[in-house]
Amino acid sequence: MFSQGQKIFALIFIVSFLVILTFQFLKDRKRNKTLFKGTYWVLIAIMALMLGYLLLTKLIH
Template sequence: MFSQGQITFGILFAIAFIAILVFAYRKDIKLHRKYFKGSIWVLIAFISFIAMIAAIKFFLG
């Protein structure tokens, strides 16, 4: 399906992309703590809502 070169490129690209994301996040961590304080509750509510919809679909469908 994919050639060896495409697989190698994909893996190296993913590693580089994740490394850049981690570096950028670490650089801005003080700003994140200041401006996004309490945003974890929004994430928890969103995941709970999606889980509730999945549970309803599982039990009723």
């Protein structure tokens, strides 16, 4: 369904997106702590959804 290059691109994109998202979150959290209470749950949920989607697509195909 996907070529090897597309799979590699998707993997690199997802990993880099998560690294940048986490870095920006930690940087912004230092500036304003009151706005970021409990946001770890959102970050964990996003990561879990991405991981779940990846595992689900692996199991289906």
